[in-house]
Amino acid sequence: MSKKDAIDAVAEHAEITKEKAGVALDALITYIEKTLKKGDEVSLPPLGKFKITKRKARTGRNPSTGAEIKIPASNVPKFQPSKTLKDTVNKR
Numbered sequence: 001m002s003k004k005d006a007i008d009a010v011a012e013h014a015e016i017t018k019e020k021a022g023v024a025l026d027a028l029i030t031y032i033e034k035t036l037k038k039g040d041e042v043s044l045p046p047l048g049k050f051k052i053t054k055r056k057a058r059t060g061r062n063p064s065t066g067a068e069i070k071i072p073a074s075n076v077p078k079f080q081p082s083k084t085l086k087d088t089v090n091k092r
Contacts, residue, residue, distance in 0.1 A: 036077050048081040 001009075003025070011021035032050055035042050042050040057073040 045082065045084075047085055048079055050077060050079055052076065053078050
């Protein structure tokens with residue numbers, strides 16, 4: 001699903017214009033980004049949690065040359081699906 005598809009779906013289900021749905025989706029994305037940047041979690045109970053995990057610095061290899069490279073420590077955004085979402089996806 002693309003962002004355009006998501007906007008179309010929100011507009012249809014919420015019975016609002018595509019422009020308003022686009023603004024709402026952009027606002028949600030911006031909120032999630034700002035909250036994660038501060039180091040906080042975003043919990044959307046029916047879907048799951050967005051959170052930041054810390055990745056340690058490590059040594060890797062350049063796949064084309066095989067040379068060792070140092071990969072710096074970083075913060076990585078993660079999504080953890082809720083049990084409700086997992087159960088919904090796995091219903092048969």
